[in-house]
Amino acid sequence: MKEEEEIKRFVKKRYAEIASKDRSCSPSCYSLDIGEEAKTIGYSKEEITSIPPEAAVMGLGCGNPTALAGLKDGETVLDLGSGGGLDAFLAAQKVGENGHVIGVDMTEEMVEMARQTANRYGYKNVEFRIGEIENLPIEDNSIDMIISNCVINLSPDKLATYKEAFRVLKPGGRMFISDLVTKGELPEDIKRSFDAWAECIAGALERQEYLGTIKKGGFRNVNVLAESLFCESGMDDRLKGRIISIKVKAYK
Numbered sequence: 001m002k003e004e005e006e007i008k009r010f011v012k013k014r015y016a017e018i019a020s021k022d023r024s025c026s027p028s029c030y031s032l033d034i035g036e037e038a039k040t041i042g043y044s045k046e047e048i049t050s051i052p053p054e055a056a057v058m059g060l061g062c063g064n065p066t067a068l069a070g071l072k073d074g075e076t077v078l079d080l081g082s083g084g085g086l087d088a089f090l091a092a093q094k095v096g097e098n099g100h101v102i103g104v105d106m107t108e109e110m111v112e113m114a115r116q117t118a119n120r121y122g123y124k125n126v127e128f129r130i131g132e133i134e135n136l137p138i139e140d141n142s143i144d145m146i147i148s149n150c151v152i153n154l155s156p157d158k159l160a161t162y163k164e165a166f167r168v169l170k171p172g173g174r175m176f177i178s179d180l181v182t183k184g185e186l187p188e189d190i191k192r193s194f195d196a197w198a199e200c201i202a203g204a205l206e207r208q209e210y211l212g213t214i215k216k217g218g219f220r221n222v223n224v225l226a227e228s229l230f231c232e233s234g235m236d237d238r239l240k241g242r243i244i245s246i247k248v249k250a251y252k
Helices: 002-021 034-040 045-050 086-095 108-120 158-168 194-198 207-216
Strands: 076-080 100-105 126-130 143-149 169-182 220-229 243-251
Touching: 002 108, 002 194, 045 086, 076 086, 076 158, 086 100, 086 108, 086 126, 086 143, 100 108, 108 126, 143 158, 158 169, 158 207, 169 207, 207 220, 207 243
Parallel strands: 076 100, 076 143, 100 126, 143 169
Antiparallel strands: 169 243, 220 243
């Protein structure tokens, strides 16, 4: 438990620094401009240009969870680890003025930035709450769709996170997650590295263990919709070929 709290404090501090410096928090290692990088992980140019630039510059994660989520007008959406709000703002466009999007993030600086952006650009159907994804500030059975982009790997207790996700979803609700997993076990020194945790690497589970954790959380019909090798530029040689980006859909 002490180690888990230390990991959270380190990750929170790192992302607070990112927010204060207004630079990308994406774990991506592509040396591309924002538009080209967006294409490589599933965002269209139209999507990126349709949202506030302050949200896009904060990072693209490892996939676009709204692309295949099938969001519908009037739905209530929860974004786990919403950061600067990129995916929350995209979801807000899809659910329309009758829908509602809630972003939850444990970093106060990120939440404040997202709130300011929402106010500045007149988003009325989006709100951002401070909270941990292992203990969501959300009512039971209140959410139609959960999305998350390269965040759950940062949690030191993924089973608790998925149990919380299951709790807040309505019966029949869906979850669409983009995240990083591994092919085989990571070296022990990397798993113990706080820097590697903050870079979305150390906390990544082996692929089958990750999918099994979702099922243990209560979810059914857990399916991998897409997967690809995560980029390797600048990566520790021991990790090359072992970090995978996946898109998973599951139901309550």
